[in-house]
Amino acid sequence: MRLIRTIGIGALCAGLATGAGIAGFLWADSAFPPPLEHTAVVSTEVVDRDSRLLRAFSTPDGRWRLRTRSADVDPQFLKMLIAYEDRRFEEHRGVDPMALGRAAVQLVANGRIISGGSTISMQVARLIEPRRERSIVAKLIQIARAIQIERRLDKAEILDLYLTLAPYGGNLEGVRAASLAYFGKEPRRLSVEEAALLVALPQLPERRRPDRHPQIAEAARHRVLERMQTAGVLAQNEIARAEASAVPTKRQRLPALAAHVAEAARRKAPDTARHVTTLDAAVQRRLETVAVQAAAKLDPKVSLALMMVDATTGEILAEVGAADYFDASRSGWIDMTRQSRSPGSTLKPFIYGLAFEEGLVAQETIVEDRPADFFGYRPKNFDMSYQGDVSIRQALQLSLNVPAVRLLDALGPTKLMARLRRAEVTPRLPTAEAPGLAIALGGVGMSLKDLVQLYAGLANRDTPVRLGDGVRDTPGPIDAPALFEPVVAWNVADILSAVLPPLGSPRSGIAYKTGTSYGYRDAWSVGFDGRYVIGVWIGRPDNAAIPGIAGYATAAPVLFEAFAKSGIAGTPLPPAPRGAARIAQAELPVSQRRFSMQPNGLLSTSTREKPPQIVYPPEGAQVELGSAPDGSILPLVLKLQAGRAPFRWLANGKPLAELTRRRTSNWMPEGSGYSTLTVIDAAGRAASVGIFIRSP
Secondary structure, three states, X not given: OHHHHHHHHHHHHHHHHHHHHHXXXXXXXXXXXXXXXXXXXXOEEEEOOOOOEEEEEOOOOOOEEOOOOHHHOOHHHHHHHHHHHOOOOOOOOOOOHHHHHHHHHHHHHHOOOOOOOOOHHHHHHHHHOOOOOOOHHHHHHHHHHHHHHHHHOOHHHHHHHHHHHOEOOOOEEOHHHHHHHHHOOOOOOOOHHHHHHHHHHHHOOOOOOOOOOHHHHHHHHHHHHHHHHHOOOOOHHHHHHHHOOOOXXXXXXXXXXXXXXXXXXXXXXXXXXXXXXXXXXXXHHHHHHHHHHHHXXXXXXXXXXXXXXXXXXXXXXXXXXXXXXXXXXXXXXXXXXXXXXXXXXXXXXXXXXXXXXXXXXXXXXXXXXXXXXXXXXXXOOOOOOOOEEEXXXXXXXXXXXXXXXXXXXXXXXXXXXXXXXHOOOOOEOOOOOOOOHHHHHOOOEEOHHHHHHHHHHHHOOOOXXXXXXXXXXXXEEOOOXXXXXXXXXXXXXXXXXXXXXXXXXXXXXXXXXXXXXXXXXXXXXXXXXXXXXXEEEEEOOOOOOOOOOOHHHHHHHHHHHHHHHOOOOOOOOOOOOOOOOOOOHHHOOHHHHEOOEOOOOOEOOOOOOOOOEXXXXXXXXXXXXXXXXXXXXXXXXXXXEOOOOOEEEXXXXXXXXXXXXXXXXXXXXXXXXXXXXXXXXXXXXXXXXXXXXXXX
């Protein structure tokens, strides 16, 4: 009985001791948790539309520590890592007794620590709570921390921490930073020799740095490859090929693209670790190269900006605010895509578009390019010469100043400003000044982004779009009518696509326009194909004059180079829409054969007569065509008031029948959809309405 009592007391004491031990461990585990919050400090990343790294910023302590998940890494690398570091990683709970036993035997036999028997969990514990000494006490603390970590995180999370925190020499931490620095690529696809080197480095990261100690790094890689053969992870022929490859001997710079966008992202949300943009890293890299090469041919104080967008979505694919962010002579830190400058002649296509829409002119309408005085405003051409009588097509292609001002005078500057606002672009005017005729030649302030947004609205016939890079702006369609009707947009693009490319540049099927601001301060070129728009600005950030600068000679070659090297441009311009056609001058209505002007430069009108006005159908009407008893579709009745007969009607820019003196006419639409109706009277005055036709 005494023996039984003694055994019972012993069991009770053991149970109490065990319970006390467990309670003590749970208390200690709760009171002294592992400092996992330190793992949240990682490099800020700015990535493109496909999560490719554009730029990273070092941590506050100067480390390149990019957050990494198992999905970001080559599966073969993970297999090699676990085989080399922790074969029973999936089985243990933080500590591998067999590995620790092996380490203990080596310690007793050699009198010093040969291998630590560390698991990946124990290494993570050491990485989040570094200890310089290598002692039994430090190892015991590491073991306790590993058990704590395993209680809080699953295996995938632990492996992700190792992939993010493992040291790779210098200020490189994590496999992504190491792969980018040593191989110049993300670790998603690694060769055998690359994976083996990345497995070997974290054990002795400084001694094995390939950029400083290539022979030691190669020997460490060799040991990993041997272990992989023993573990059956790699075949002999794979190892032989890997052994024949040299280790990298230089450390590369991490990606540093889109500097202005990246800085803007960090300023906007400094506590966000990952910023997603609409940019395309490959396109951004190519256009930055184009910018650097172009800037090398310019004066050291001249800057350059580039922007490429998808006109169908408004997404900015590449945004180069300066050729070199760190170039102090060019004030490279200033993002010139967002600075307001004079756009020169680049707004002329929108003046001509309005004139087409109003029915004032057609492509072959004759207009005078001669000296003119508009109430004291006397515009001159860029080369100070005049062409005399030219067609509207020639006037726009040659970017003649006087014809553009004549048209704007007839239309009214306010109408142009209102149309630009349809694309959510508001040009900046001098304080307290009303819009004037100087707008035609660049007498407003506008940024490269504004200008590209306007041309995106011209290129996209469906709807204007709002540009955005995902950081400063959100791209998307604008809830507004199209900038111009399809026939009008086609007329403008048809003219611009026939402009000769700059000297030395091949024809590339783009429609483009150039501009030079007053005083030779800014050179512009903006162009588009069937999907993409690219804009180029060249000038000095301090707005000083640059003798000899010109849009055609300076900016246009860069535009064509950007289209050629973007890697994605080349979509053909869309075909002519229904109703669009080039009409010979002799076949135009009499009132459209010549843009008639009075000597003072005003559109010729009669002071005693009111201009024509379309009373049916009204502006914005949705008209459903009727049907005759036999099922045939009835024509649409057109009615007008005022004006001087005879009248010429145009539907979508195409003349109807012959001149008529009646104020009621019939028109048979070609089908459903939006249409623009225009009537022109004998004095050359016009009225237009936009309607939507519904067929029965």
